[in-house]
Amino acid sequence: MSGLVDPQGRRIRKLRISLTESCNLHCFHCHREDALAAAPADWLSPEEIAAIVARLAAQGVDQVRLTGGEPTLRPDLHEIVARLGRLSLRRLGITSNGLLLGPLLPALQAAGLHNLNLSLDSLDPVRFERITGAGEQGRVLETLAQARELGLEVKLNVVLFRGINDDEALAFVELAERRGIVVRFLELMRIGPDHEQNRRYYVPAAETLARIRQAGVRLRALRRPTGATAFEYRTGGGGRIGFIASESRPFCATCSRLRLSAAGVLRSCLMREDGLSVRGLAAAEWPEAVARVLSWKPVLRPGHVDQPMVRIGG
Ligand code: SAM
Numbered sequence: 001m002s003g004l005v006d007p008q009g010r011r012i013r014k015l016r017i018s019l020t021e022s023c024n025l026h027c028f029h030c031h032r033e034d035a036l037a038a039a040p041a042d043w044l045s046p047e048e049i050a051a052i053v054a055r056l057a058a059q060g061v062d063q064v065r066l067t068g069g070e071p072t073l074r075p076d077l078h079e080i081v082a083r084l085g086r087l088s089l090r091r092l093g094i095t096s097n098g099l100l101l102g103p104l105l106p107a108l109q110a111a112g113l114h115n116l117n118l119s120l121d122s123l124d125p126v127r128f129e130r131i132t133g134a135g136e137q138g139r140v141l142e143t144l145a146q147a148r149e150l151g152l153e154v155k156l157n158v159v160l161f162r163g164i165n166d167d168e169a170l171a172f173v174e175l176a177e178r179r180g181i182v183v184r185f186l187e188l189m190r191i192g193p194d195h196e197q198n199r200r201y202y203v204p205a206a207e208t209l210a211r212i213r214q215a216g217v218r219l220r221a222l223r224r225p226t227g228a229t230a231f232e233y234r235t236g237g238g239g240r241i242g243f244i245a246s247e248s249r250p251f252c253a254t255c256s257r258l259r260l261s262a263a264g265v266l267r268s269c270l271m272r273e274d275g276l277s278v279r280g281l282a283a284a285e286w287p288e289a290v291a292r293v294l295s296w297k298p299v300l301r302p303g304h305v306d307q308p309m310v311r312i313g314g
Contacts, residue, residue: 003060004258006268006294013227014257015061017049018313019080020069021262025097026133027121029159029188029198031310042263044279046076050083052260052278055286061258062090065117067313069262072100078107085112093117095157095314098143099135105146115153118144122165123175131164144179154181157244159188160208161201169208170215177239184230184242190304191271191312205245212241227256250301258293259313266290268297270312271305 004012020043023031044052053064064084071077071094084092093115094101094108101116120140122128128137147154156175160166169185176183188202189195213219218236229251230242243249252269259267264279266289276293278286305312 004056004290004294006297008297008299010253010255010297011060011227012256012258012294013061014063014065015053015056015260016065016067016257016313017053017260018068018262018311019043019066019071019074019077021311021313022073023068023070023097023310024073024099025070025135027131028133028194029131029161029192029201029309030314031192031308043074044260044262044264046079046083048264048279049080049260050087052264052266053084053089054087055283056258056290057087057089059290063093064089064091065093065095067095069310069313070097070100072096072104077104078111081108081113082111091115095119096143097132097135098140102139102143102146105143105150105152109150109152113152115155116147117155117157118147119157119159120144121159121161123168123171124165127165127168131161144181148179148181154179155242156181156183157186158183159186160203161188162203164201166203166208166211169211170217173212173217173235173239173241174237176241177235177237182232182240182242184232184244186244187247189246189270189309192308193306195304195306202247204248205243206248209243227254246301252298252301255297261311261313266293267312268293269302270309270314271302272296272298273305273307273312 091114092112095117098118121131158172172183185208219233222232224231230244232242264277265275266278267275276289
């Protein structure tokens with residue numbers, strides 16, 4: 001088999017790039033205030049990012065998503081998107097909390113951005129603040145509207161927490177139907193130093209699904225593309241919803257992703273702390289380095305990881 005294939009035969013097509021470990025929100029499930037972030041001086045430059053992606057693209061990676069931390073905190077975000085936009089990737093996307101993204105969207109789209117994953121865990125301002133420690137959910141909804149006006153494909157990621165926002169699943173289903181977006185419910189993962197104490201907030205996808213069905217919403221299962229993290233449904237009202245059930249229905253068997261940290265460490269998995277710095281690697285060293293990282297890709301889902309999501313890049 002040609003291209004990037006791991007020892008289990010999983011073909012790698014996707015790369016998640018963390019542009020920074022810093023964030024302008026302080027979501028309790030994601031990171032602690034004291035989480036150490038790679039300093040801006042350590043960040044890969046736009047040229048370095050594009051060079052690494054070009055090498056991976058030559059080996060078959062055709063879908064790249066920029067994340068973090070909060071990628072809009074990078075002052076050179078436009079240049080990064082523009083450089084990646086020139087690589088003719090099949091999909092170039094960004095994951096953002098949407099607070100600063102709205103005004104940047106037209107230029108990012110012109111530079112080659114195809115799609116947007118927005119994170120919004122509550123439609124209620126008080127709950128939103130409880131989860132994020134700050135921020136205005138109204139701004140996220142404005143960004144969503146702007147992105148739709150520009151014709152960008154939008155997916156809204158919602159982590160449901162027991163006793164905090166799990167009663168909002170239906171409101172999010174209605175939002176998916178009204179706004180023509182995909183809403184994806186994420187299970188709270190065992191990631192970060194507080195994963196054990198946060199376990200009490202975990203809501204399995206099956207429970208959310210049952211709650212939505214019991215409310216009378218008709219759901220038709222959609223075909224799940226190979227390597228997709230979510231399983232999705234079309235709702236009776238014409239909306240599209242999905243579930244990223246990393247805990248109860250892990251998708252490691254078809255995982256098609258690698259991850260690159262803000263400082264240039266290539267990683268095999270969201271749930272593994274180890275990785276290899278590929279910064280400044282000569283072309284001749286590249287094949288062996290990538291093969292090593294691929295050999296670390298877990299077969300079964302690791303139980304937990306203590307490193308916060310904000311450091312790994314969600
Ligand atoms: N700052 C950007 C954003 O907010 O979308 C990108 C990074 S953030 C880490 C990406 C997503 O990961 C957010 O939706 C966040 O809620 C989610 N996330 C963080 N920690 C998580 C955990 N332990 N389990 C599930 N999702 C988590």
